[in-house]
Amino acid sequence: MNENLFTSFITPMMLGLPLVTLIILFPSLLFPSSNRLINNRLVSLQQWALQLMSKQMMSIHNTKGQTWTLMLMSLILFIGSTNLLGLLPHSFTPTTQLSMNLGMAIPLWAGAVITGFRNKTKASLAHFLPQGTPTPLIPMLVIIETISLFIQPMALAVRLTANITAGHLLIYLIGGATLALTSISPTTALITFIILILLTILEFAVAMIQAYVFTLLVSLYLHDNT
């Protein structure tokens, strides 16, 4: 059962060629660039969405933090489009691979933290000790805060991987169950099918929400450090 369940998550290769590179690059085809004032419908929709997201997410930052706008907007577009494309039948979702999510989370988190340490050293170090702690608790609390700092990139990556993988697995399992039940009891199969529809709607929402959460947390880490 194990082998059958996870075959849709192995990296796609064809004749030894890494097809996965093409799959990761595919969403870029869906976001055409344009240097006109008035564009076609696709580009106008994307520009509207981008403006909405950037205003909502970057308004809390100061000037220094707002230099990260391009990075964070590309991030949310990439994760959102990759997750949504993964909901198409038979497609491969790169964000189910922990390696890729770690590759996104660690550099972004490290960039924010190192910026904080270089430019506001005292304030960054002060984050390790919350205000008003009783004196005997200080050593333990510093250790706990250090651990919580280093857990942040791991949590970012694992959260995204686990959410998307779990969603895909659930869809696969419930779909298989529906198929198996049609020959045994059509009523139960109908109920299972309704569950599948609801789950797919949930997965669309999760795809976009996870992108948002990832980017929001990176921007929060940035806000702490600029």
Added chain:
Amino acid sequence: MASVVPLKEKKLLEVKLGELPSWILMRDFTPSGIAGAFQRGYYRYYNKYVNVKKGSIAGLSMVLAAYVFLNYCRSYKELSESLLDCFASGGVSPDRVGLVHRLI
């Protein structure tokens, strides 16, 4: 009958069947040539279906449908093997055989 336009500059649909092998051999297979071919193809599709005044959902849907089809072709082998296993164990996928036996 001799062609008036030189063979190298004809587009594919204007090449006669007998001239096809020599046309293919004359194409530019360098990396920049292949990149140019992809770029021309992309802009042909984009300007016809997306970059128009009243573009519809069809422009995007055709791309997504082609993506689904290509992914299906990629995973055809595994899918056909799992279907074979399914029919071999009587209409139920092999990892669910135990479940079905218990339900009956």
